[in-house]
Amino acid sequence: MTRPTARVLAMLELLQAGGQRTVADLAEHLGVDERTVRRYAEHLTDLGIPVRSQRGRYGGYRLAPGYKLPPLMLTDDEAVAVVLGLRVAQRAGLATTDHAAAASALAKVSRVLPETLRRRLDHLLTTAQFTAPARAASPADADTLLDLTAAARARRTVAITYTAWDGRESQRDLDVYGVVFHAGRWYATGHDHARDDVRTFRVDRIASVRPGEGSFVVPAEFDARAQVEGGIAAAGWSHEVRVVLRTSPAEARERLPRSVGRLSDHPCGVLLETRAERLDGMARLLAGLGWDFEVLTPDALRDELVALADRLRTNATPTPPTW
Known part of the structure; x- marks a missing residue:
C-alpha cells in the first residue's frame, strides 16, 4: 500500500468515537495536513466504510449513524x-x-x-488454481504444537506421551530443541532423556505434553531442520545404501534434499549414505540424476541398475514391423 495504512486506521478509530470531527481536528491528531485527511477519507470509503462528509467552514467527517467498526480491519x-x-x-x-x-x-x-x-x-x-496437488496431511493438535514451541522457546523440559509407529506407547522427558514442518507433518526434535540421545518425534503421535523438571541449553551448532530431514532419511528401511556420486559437493547439496540421505566429501566426489525400502526406486533416482556414480553397497542395487538399463535399452530399440 502506498498510503500510510496505520494513520488511515487511526483516523477510523477517531471517527468511531462518535460525532463529527473537523478536518482541522483530524489533521492535528494524525500529524498530517488537511489535504491528506481528505485522501484518508477517500481511502476509508474505498474500503467500504460509510464515511459521511459535510462541507463548509465547520465541515468535517463522521461515520454513518449506527455503524459499528468490525472487530478486524484489514487492507x-x-x-x-x-x-x-x-x-x-x-x-x-x-x-x-x-x-x-x-x-x-x-x-x-x-x-x-x-x-x-x-x-x-x-x-x-x-x-485461483494450484499446480501442486494438495497433501494428505497428518494434522497435529493445536495445543500440543503450541505447548512444544513454548517449551522450546523457554528452554524448559517437558514430559510427553508418545505412540510409536508400531502402536507402543511410552512416556518421555524431552528437551525440545526445535519444531519443524516437513512434507505434511510436524516434528519435534531434541534430547530424549530416556535414550540420552537426540531423537525426532512426530507431533501428531504425541498424546499429551506436561511440564517437566529442569531446563536445558540447545547445542550451539544444532540445526533442527537438518536433524529432522536426516532422521527421516535414516528411518528403519530394509536396505542401507552407500553410493559415490561423481559431482561436486555444492551441486549435490543443491539437487538432493537432506531427506534423501547424508552427503559427505569423498576423494572421488560425494558420498551418499541413505536407506531405502525398495532398491528399484533407488536405481531410478540415481539414473535420473545424470551423474556418473559408483555403488559401494548393497550388491543388489547393482542388479537393479542392470535391470533398469536393460529395460531402457529395450524401450529405446525400434520394434520391426510385423507385416
Missing part, C-alpha cells in the same frame, strides 16, 4: 495475505487439528470484511 493486501495463507496452509497440510479449523477461520475473516473486499476475495478463491 486489501493484508486480507489477500491472510486468505491465501489459510488456503495454502490447508493444501500443504500445515494446518493443525483438521481442515475444519482453517475453513472456519476463513469464514470468520470473510464475515468481518467490507462487502466489496469480501466479494473480490470470493472471486479469488473460486478462480
